[in-house]
Amino acid sequence: xxxxxxxxxVGVWNPEFTITNDELVSSYNAWAESYNAAHREQxxxxxVTAKPQSSSEFIEKASGIKQRYIYQKEGAxxxxxxRPTIPERGEDELSDQAQIAIEAATKxxxxxxxxxxxxxxxxxxxxxxxxxxxxxxxxxxxxxxxxGFGFDMLVACSAATFGMHRAxxxxxxxxxxxxxxINPELVSPQVxxxxxxxxxxxxxxxxxxxxxxxxxxxxxxxxxxxxxxxxTKYSSNIRSNFSYMSRANDVDPYGPDKLFHQAGxxxxxxxxxxxADHIEQHLSRHELKPADVRRWWLHQANINMxxxxxxxxxxxxxxxxxxxxxxxxxxxxxxxxxxxxxxxNHKDLxxxxxxxxxxxxxxxxxxxxxxxxR
Ligand SMILES: CC(C)(COP(=O)(O)OP(=O)(O)OC[C@H]1O[C@@H](n2cnc3c(N)ncnc32)[C@H](O)[C@@H]1OP(=O)(O)O)[C@@H](O)C(=O)NCCC(=O)NCCS
Numbered sequence: 523x524x525x526x527x528x529x530x531x532v533g534v535w536n537p538e539f540t541i542t543n544d545e546l547v548s549s550y551n552a553w554a555e556s557y558n559a560a561h562r563e564q565x566x567x568x569x570v571t572a573k574p575q576s577s578s579e580f581i582e583k584a585s586g587i588k589q590r591y592i593y594q595k596e597g598a599x600x601x602x603x604x605r606p607t608i609p610e611r612g613e614d615e616l617s618d619q620a621q622i623a624i625e626a627a628t629k630x631x632x633x634x635x636x637x638x639x640x641x642x643x644x645x646x647x648x649x650x651x652x653x654x655x656x657x658x659x660x661x662x663x664x665x666x667x668x669x670g671f672g673f674d675m676l677v678a679c680s681a682a683t684f685g686m687h688r689a690x691x692x693x694x695x696x697x698x699x700x701x702x703x704i705n706p707e708l709v710s711p712q713v714x715x716x717x718x719x720x721x722x723x724x725x726x727x728x729x730x731x732x733x734x735x736x737x738x739x740x741x742x743x744x745x746x747x748x749x750x751x752x753x754t755k756y757s758s759n760i761r762s763n764f765s766y767m768s769r770a771n772d773v774d775p776y777g778p779d780k781l782f783h784q785a786g787x788x789x790x791x792x793x794x795x796x797x798a799d800h801i802e803q804h805l806s807r808h809e810l811k812p813a814d815v816r817r818w819w820l821h822q823a824n825i826n827m828x829x830x831x832x833x834x835x836x837x838x839x840x841x842x843x844x845x846x847x848x849x850x851x852x853x854x855x856x857x858x859x860x861x862x863x864x865x866x867n868h869k870d871l872x873x874x875x876x877x878x879x880x881x882x883x884x885x886x887x888x889x890x891x892x893x894x895x896r
């Protein structure tokens with residue numbers, strides 16, 4: 523029989539600071555007014571486009587987001603700055619991203635009843651790493667005292683699920699017995715707080731999961747991974763051009779196209795059917811139908827996307843209990859959303875219950891795991 527591989531621990535860490543929609547909108551609107559006043563003449567001559575006003579009502583209706591966590595609030599709402607203030611740390615200090623990774627990892631290890639000595643591999647998988655090298659994963663490995671090896675992976679919105687896929691494969695291949703997958707989604711430095719279309723989308727968070735062989739798992743809540751499934755399809759509809767190449771390209775490394783930007787409506791239309799088909803195909807591998815799934819831990823970008831995907835799968839709306847929503851509190855946390863949904867909503871499942879953990883977004887990339895509670 524093939525090796526049984528499980529998720530035995532999950533950790534969710536959030537920063538202490540939040541920004542509500544009202545706070546965000548009043549800062550953006552004040553910035554837009556001041557921008558328009560400063561460019562009045564060019565706007566009147568149609569040489570510059572006036573910045574439109576944002577609205578909390580629109581944000582909540584269009585996305586379901588009510589607030590977001592932020593690693594450092596200072597600076598982000600200051601209309602003379604419009605980006606968080608995060609002092610650079612020295613090369614001998616723990617990096618910001620490693621610090622939040624360790625917060626989530628510690629929680630996941632504790633839930634899995636595991637210590638550093640049990641872990642073979644650390645994967646840090648997220649939408650951005652704060653430097654190219656040495657890998658954040660190796661820094662985390664050193665700080666936690668883990669032997670073996672670590673590496674970083676970037677797969678945008680599907681970084682967490684794709685990281686778990688790699689962990690699953692390593693355990694199946696026998697190259698590791700226990701893998702720590704961490705998603706320190708420190709996204710606020712990449713948000714354009716002066717862009718009405720995207721200033722509300724993201725929040726900071728860190729999540730982590732522990733994957734191991736079923737035979738070594740001793741945690742209270744253990745989920746067997748029945749299988750994994752991944753899909754990518756190239757699209758520039760969600761993009762960041764931030765790059766080490768900017769220096770040689772002689773371009774502004776912080777220009778608007780170097781920050782997160784997207785064609786949100788196109789993404790919505792194209793990704794929903796792709797994700798629903800993907801999940802249906804994945805379930806059919808196990809002769810399961812959507813109606814057999816007790817819980818949907820879906821990517822958390824937009825509540826309307828999740829409603830639509832569930833409707834396509836179930837032929838009806840899913841209840842909040844069946845498909846938990848965390849984006850009202852956390853906003854879009856890049857790859858961590860489905861892991862937060864799982865972390866906060868899994869303990870009530872009964873032995874034999876099935877669940878689907880699925881991410882979808884930039885790339886495009888879709889990653890799913892079909893789980894069964896042990
Ligand atoms: C981003 C998103 C919430 C926007 O919602 P939407 O319903 O598609 O809204 P649209 O972009 O079509 O904009 C509708 C109108 O509201 C306006 N609008 C956009 N942002 C606004 C804001 N903050 N406040 C007020 N109005 C706003 C638009 O300019 C547009 O005006 P127009 O009709 O006069 O042109 C939604 O498209 C989305 O979530 N898409 C999926 C994105 C995704 O999953 N991305 C993954 C990221 S990792």
